[in-house]
Amino acid sequence: MFRNAAELVEIAENENIKISEVMIRQEMDVKDKTREEVFAQMETNLSVMEKAVEEGLQGVKSHSGLTGGDAVLLQKYLQEKQPLSGELLLDAVSKAVATNEVNAAMGTICATPTAGSAGCVPGTLFAVKNRLHPTREEMIRYLFTAGAFGFVVANNASISGAAGGCQAEVGSAAAMAAAAIVEMAGGTPQQSADAFAITLKNMLGLVCDPVAGLVEVPCVKRNAAGASNAIVSADMALAGVTSRIPCDEVIGAMYRIGRAMPSAHRETAEGGLAATPTGRALEAKIYGIPMKKE
């Protein structure tokens, strides 16, 4: 069993297999399942992700009314105008937003690695798909590659906003997506690790400060940022840019930053954006309570 990113890359290089294959073999071993069973379970998750994006692109609204409808706006803009950031990037953003809007509306999603960060991995997958034209198996492998790196973060740091802030959730999700894009685009295992490291470095320190404690503001838009960060980092790694700080050390830094974060910035709705005048006013309105003062 690989314990960190260095071991994961080493196994892939020594055996001349992809990261996804290392993860698939380990899963078969740990759960005593066949390749077909493991693939079938991931196929189910992939289908859930597809349905969530479809639902979000048709337009949903959360119970609080704070989020919903932005994925529709983005797709419309994509079709009618020429987005400055590029079509693939904005397509990924719209699909990441779609997923998290469905999540906020208490729809069905697949946590990757968490619900609040569920947009980054599918958002990038379904956008990159239109460029790289992967087979169904390659799309499933994308999720195993993302999962392999998520597995390393979860066991060596944290994927919980309450424990490590948003860097642990959207930071991890975006970095997982970057590693998976690299593999799908034909990059090496080491390039996947570099893309992961570059993405997570750029999300270090991000706090978890949900307005009214809802997984809506700023979570939905943070997934948009995570998806775009993932694509840019993947391109950097594929261009041959490496991370000066190795992947595992970046994960270690993320863990220690999370430990040092005050609880007000770890999913308690007591600091950051949640504690802004507008954040407090929204909270008071949603729950019908008096406005909290700092």
Added chain:
Amino acid sequence: MKYKSVFDIIGPVMVGPSSSHTAGAARIGRAARNLFGREPAWAEIHLYGSFAKTYKGHGTDVAIVGGLLDYDTDDQRIGKSIETAEKKGMKISFHEDEAATEHPNTARIKIGDGEGDLELVGISIGGGKAEITELNGFELNLSGNHPAILVMHNDRHGAIASVTQILAKHEINIGRMEVSRKDVGKEALMVIEVDQNVEETVMRELENASHILQLSKIID
């Protein structure tokens, strides 16, 4: 390693909005329900840390009650679980507790009916994964990674052997075992993680073993 499967990371499939505050909470509720073995008539739910501060926004309350109704994390009925439970006559109360806990997402659940009650503490560690850290006053460490049986027994010699002999006879392998007691000669708890789900016939045989008081199981 806390996370053993890729599906702990890519998954679970769940009703939003939060894997730790909704899906993980539902799993803690469902563990309580499984261990109690039937639908409780009342539930007293204490929430700590981030759970206490944000449970309304995250649907932690409906998720825990959904778990008590034996709903899985992707069950669309979670949203209306409190209404459903109350229609069935379940009495539910929520308490926001200020006490400091080791983990920010902690819930203490007391459930019961005319015939018995149960109290457990669960933590939601991220990505929908939950652990049980306390049961009826006994500290334990139940990961939910494997099927398990929990045995309340008298602290007497031979109690452990009588249980392990039955498991051996049915060729059930023990992956991990933990024994704790409140005091010498008093009530004790055995937590046994096994490799496969334990069938009802084996459970009934265990119930009749010497010094066994109460038995429950967690299925994979």
